[in-house]
Every structure is written in C-alpha cells, then in structure tokens.
Amino acid sequence: MSEPLLIWGAGAIGGILGAYLARAGHAVHMVDIVEDHVNAMRSNGLHIEGPVETFTQVLPASTPSELKGQFSRVILAVKAHHTEAALDMLMPHLAPGGYVVSAQNGLNEIVISERIGAQNTVGCFVNYGADWLEPGRILYGNRAAVAVGELAGPVIDRTRDVHRLLCIVEPEAVLTDNIWGYLWGKLGYGALLFATALTPLSMSEAMAHPSHRPVYRELGHEVMCLANAQGIRPLGFNGFDPDAFLAADREGMDASLAAMIEHNRHTAKTHSGIWRDLAVRKRRTEVDAQVGLLVELGHQLGLKVSTLSRLVELIHDIEEGRRTQSVELVDLMVPTCS
Numbered sequence: 526m527s528e529p530l531l532i533w534g535a536g537a538i539g540g541i542l543g544a545y546l547a548r549a550g551h552a553v554h555m556v557d558i559v560e561d562h563v564n565a566m567r568s569n570g571l572h573i574e575g576p577v578e579t580f581t582q583v584l585p586a587s588t589p590s591e592l593k594g595q596f597s598r599v600i601l602a603v604k605a606h607h608t609e610a611a612l613d614m615l616m617p618h619l620a621p622g623g624y625v626v627s628a629q630n631g632l633n634e635i636v637i638s639e640r641i642g643a644q645n646t647v648g649c650f651v652n653y654g655a656d657w658l659e660p661g662r663i664l665y666g667n668r669a670a671v672a673v674g675e676l677a678g679p680v681i682d683r684t685r686d687v688h689r690l691l692c693i694v695e696p697e698a699v700l701t702d703n704i705w706g707y708l709w710g711k712l713g714y715g716a717l718l719f720a721t722a723l724t725p726l727s728m729s730e731a732m733a734h735p736s737h738r739p740v741y742r743e744l745g746h747e748v749m750c751l752a753n754a755q756g757i758r759p760l761g762f763n764g765f766d767p768d769a770f771l772a773a774d775r776e777g778m779d780a781s782l783a784a785m786i787e788h789n790r791h792t793a794k795t796h797s798g799i800w801r802d803l804a805v806r807k808r809r810t811e812v813d814a815q816v817g818l819l820v821e822l823g824h825q826l827g828l829k830v831s832t833l834s835r836l837v838e839l840i841h842d843i844e845e846g847r848r849t850q851s852v853e854l855v856d857l858m859v860p861t862c863s
C-alpha cells in the first residue's frame with residue numbers, strides 16, 4: 526500500500542476530496558480537530574449527500590494529536606484564518622521534501638510557502654459547493670471549477686500527479702500554469718459572496734437584487750484593479766468575468782453577474798460558506814484573511830478599496846453582534862461606490 530495522502534481539515538472541501546479519492550482506491554488519511562467527526566469518519570463512514578451523488582465512505586482518520594508518522598503529500602483544507610495554526614500542527618508530520626496543496630479560498634499559498642518554502646507549496650483553486658452538516662455528514666451541493674498549478678508557473682511531475690487526483694473528484698479540473706490567476710479570480714468572486722452574506726438571501730437572490738448592482742460591480746472592480754496592479758492576469762470561471770470587472774464595463778459586468786446568478790441558482794448549497802459561518806455556525810468568517818488582506822494591499826498600493834473596506838466593517842459588525850444580517854446592510858455600501 527502506498528503512503529497515504531494526508532487531508533488536513535476534513536470538512537466540506539476536504540471531506541469531499543477524501544471520500545472520492547478513497548472510493549477510487551487511493552490511500553488517504555483524514556485529519557481534523559473535531560473529534561466526533563473523526564470518530565464518525567473511521568467508524569460508520571463519511572456520508573456524502575445531495576444532488577451530485579450520495580454515498581458513504583469509511584476513512585482512516587485522526588485528530589492532530591493522534592497522528593503518527595511523516596507524509597510527503599498533504600492537502601490543506603482548513604478555513605484561511607486557521608492556516609497558521611494548522612501548519613503548526615502539520616509541520617512535524619511533513620516528510621523532508623514533501624509538499625502541501627492548499628485547497629482553500631484566499632492567498633494561503635503565501636502563508637504556507639513562508640513556512641515550508643515555495644518549492645514545497647502547490648497552488649489549488651476550488652469552487653465546488655459543499656457544507657459540513659454534522660459529524661460524518663457533508664452536503665455536496667454542486668460541481669464547479671477546480672484548478673491546480675505551481676506557484677512559479679510551469680507544470681512539473683507532481684502538479685500532474687495532483688491534477689490526476691483532482692480529476693477523480695472533478696473530471697474537468699484544470700492543470701494550469703497561472704494558478705495565481707485562478708486564486709485572484711476567486712478573490713473577486715469571493716468579495717461578491719461576502720456581500721451576499723450580509724443578507725439572509727441565497728447567493729443568487731442577493732446578487733440579483735436590483736438596487737445592489739453598483740455594489741457588486743464595484744467590489745469586483747476593486748479586486749481586479751488590485752490584481753492588475755501586481756501584474757496578475759485573473760482568470761474567469763463559473764460566470765465570473767475578470768476582464769469585464771477590471772474594465773468596469775457595465776454591460777460586461779452585468780452579463781457576468783447574470784451568469785453567476787444562473788450558476789448559483791443550480792446548487793443545493795444555496796448560501797455561501799461565509800453566510801453559513803455567520804447564520805448557522807455563529808463563528809468568525811474568513812473576512813480578514815481574504816477581504817481584509819485586499820484592503821491592506823490597496824492601502825499599500827494607493828488604490829481605491831473603500832467598498833471592500835466597508836464590507837469588512839459590516840461583516841465584523843455581524844460577527845461581533847452589533848448588527849444582524851439584512852438586505853439593508855448592502856444599502857450601506859452604496860455610497861462607497863464610484
């Protein structure tokens with residue numbers, strides 16, 4: 526039996542990856558801090574449900590403190606603000622020369638590469654929709670874009686290996702030499718998702734709200750300007766059109782929003798992970814690790830980030846109990862739009 530692939534963070538994203546890979550006969554080992562979830566995965570199995578597929582897969586699993594040994598391949602799938610803490614626990618288990626693939630939203634590849642070296646960090650972008658429902662149960666809401674690539678660009682043997690694995694989960698997964706383009710595309714898309722999470726509405730209902738159109742356009746534009754200022758060429762996926770947002774092309778942005786609304790109308794995961802953190806899990810979101818980081822960068826580069834900045838404040842207000850989710854919160858962002 527070959528050395529297992531370690532999946533660190535076995536929630537919505539990591540759980541789907543592990544269940545599909547193990548079902549296809551690959552050796553995987555799941556690591557998660559939620560003891561009941563770890564016990565469920567290794568006893569009755571991890572149950573994947575929803576419109577994509579329903580099946581149950583028993584998986585070897587441990588909490589970080591139970592884990593023994595070193596591994597040369599790790600997929601990290603914790604929330605962005607847990608990346609540092611997860612790396613503290615993970616590093617003693619990373620074999621010399623081993624690599625970590627970030628299956629996360631945000632720019633975690635930077636944090637990971639600062640800890641283990643860029644040469645040991647593989648970039649990955651995921652947009653499929655999943656929710657951790659309870660220990661041992663994950664909703665697979667919809668298939669969507671997935672990509673993998675090297676931080677330095679050119680694909681090497683290990684990138685092809687990871688891509689082959691990802692294709693078991695998402696047959697249309699892309700092997701790219703521009704992973705930063707996907708990660709920045711997702712930061713643009715993600716900023717829009719944060720705005721939808723200010724409301725109780727589903728992602729598609731919130732994005733379709735007519736008086737909030739300027740906010741969605743401006744958020745996408747601010748993020749794409751930041752990418753552009755750094756020489757990054759963001760890539761589109763599942764309706765998101767980076768070029769339209771960069772150019773502030775009103776017709777193009779509206780067509781992109783219509784395509785994103787259509788994409789999100791066909792998922793059993795009606796609300797984003799951000800919404801779920803606020804409304805269901807009652808916990809902090811990834812806002813600082815994703816949007817906060819963009820605001821900081823905007824200030825360093827002297828670019829307009831006032832709409833992103835207001836978004837961070839409003840998400841903090843909900844996280845800290847000063848406001849509750851409501852459609853009117855998006856109205857408060859309209860004055861920041863140019």
Ligand SMILES: NC(=O)C1=CN([C@@H]2O[C@H](COP(=O)(O)OP(=O)(O)OC[C@H]3O[C@@H](n4cnc5c(N)ncnc54)[C@H](OP(=O)(O)O)[C@@H]3O)[C@@H](O)[C@H]2O)C=CC1
Nearest residue numbers: 534536537538557558602603605607611629630654655657
């Ligand atoms: N869900 C989705 O549809 C999508 C998510 N993403 C991104 O993927 C990443 C993962 O998100 P998602 O799977 O939804 O998150 P989940 O919360 O569902 O899963 C993360 C799991 O990791 C656990 N965890 C936290 N800290 C550690 C640690 N130090 N060591 C081991 N396990 C730990 C969490 O426990 P606990 O809950 O107690 O913190 C949780 O069980 C995020 O960056 C997210 O934005 C990207 C695209 C789609």
Ligand SMILES: CC(C)(CO)C(=O)C(=O)O
Nearest residue numbers: 652653654655797798799
């Ligand atoms: C909604 C989704 C799956 C992107 O489509 C996402 O990334 C999230 O929940 O944060």
